[in-house]
Amino acid sequence: MKIRCIAILNRQDIPVYMRSFDETLNEDSAVKYQYLAHTSVDVIEERMANTKSTDLYLGLLQTVGELAIYGYVLNTGARIILVISVPESIVRSAAIREIFQQIHAAYIALVCNPFNNEQGKLVSSKFDLIVSELGRVHSN
Amino acid sequence: MEKQYKTIGEEAWKNNTEKINAELFIFTYGSLVVQLVKDYEDYTAVNKQLDKMGYNIGVRLVDDMMARTSLERCSGFSATAEVIAKIGFKLFLNVVPTVTNWSADAKEFSLILDDNPLNDFCELPPKAVTDGLWYSNVLCGVIRGALEMMQMQTEVVYVRDVLRGDDVSEIRVKLVRMLDEEVPASDD
Numbered sequence: 177m178k179i180r181c182i183a184i185l186n187r188q189d190i191p192v193y194m195r196s197f198d199e200t201l202n203e204d205s206a207v208k209y210q211y212l213a214h215t216s217v218d219v220i221e222e223r224m225a226n227t228k229s230t231d232l233y234l235g236l237l238q239t240v241g242e243l244a245i246y247g248y249v250l251n252t253g254a255r256i257i258l259v260i261s262v263p264e265s266i267v268r269s270a271a272i273r274e275i276f277q278q279i280h281a282a283y284i285a286l287v288c289n290p291f292n293n294e295q296g297k298l299v300s301s302k303f304d305l306i307v308s309e310l311g312r313v314h315s316n
Numbered sequence: 317m318e319k320q321y322k323t324i325g326e327e328a329w330k331n332n333t334e335k336i337n338a339e340l341f342i343f344t345y346g347s348l349v350v351q352l353v354k355d356y357e358d359y360t361a362v363n364k365q366l367d368k369m370g371y372n373i374g375v376r377l378v379d380d381m382m383a384r385t386s387l388e389r390c391s392g393f394s395a396t397a398e399v400i401a402k403i404g405f406k407l408f409l410n411v412v413p414t415v416t417n418w419s420a421d422a423k424e425f426s427l428i429l430d431d432n433p434l435n436d437f438c439e440l441p442p443k444a445v446t447d448g449l450w451y452s453n454v455l456c457g458v459i460r461g462a463l464e465m466m467q468m469q470t471e472v473v474y475v476r477d478v479l480r481g482d483d484v485s486e487i488r489v490k491l492v493r494m495l496d497e498e499v500p501a502s503d504d
Contacts, residue, residue: 290347290349291347291438292439
């Protein structure tokens, strides 16, 4: 399983953080992931309207070609999107859930930073480090 | 003598202090610093304000500390250093910095803080780092104010800070002179 992209959108569905782990970094891949994040938002809204459970983990949202997209909402309404390349073996949802929980914990640390700018993009070297580490660990 | 200070500090922390939620305290201090940065827009001025605020806190805090711990007069400046580290910091922040780097004339020392609770969750923007913001500069003011109430005029500055990329935080305390009985100048 290889993590391809981690994106965070805020309540108003504006992307505040986008990080892709492609080897070939070019314009296309950035746009592609933004597009994927936006299409996933519709699925998220639908899931959240239908289900009554308060589980933060939304599970598999959609598959596009060889990519699988998972979603997770935070209590404040922000959404985390995880794009992975579909592996040969089955991916356990527990593993994905754990990745989301790590991102959530890092996000909380980032939000608690008094110098954080609420409206703009999330800029934080510590958060970048954690996300890079996650990407590296799961790139086998 | 050292062991005694340590136990006094721990006893006082356990029994004579009311605790508050750490996150509340950290966030309050964080928004204070951010607001100062927005108001002054000059990091040196912010450092100075934090030091002034710390001074005003320190002159009052030392009476509080004395009331809780009923200490006797310190035998010398090195005893004072130990009291600041093992009792003062322990009582109010629940951390104990190490006292090191004594100068040859025993008038200067360093407090090394491995872990400063005020720094939790905080990341300085790059401009703050280059322009020299000392985030926890209030601590320097507190030490200076407290010592002035104890009839010692000191200069207290930050020399290293983990938020700026150093491995530890270091505060340097320098004794300028002992004060005779006189009313300390108030900072307005």
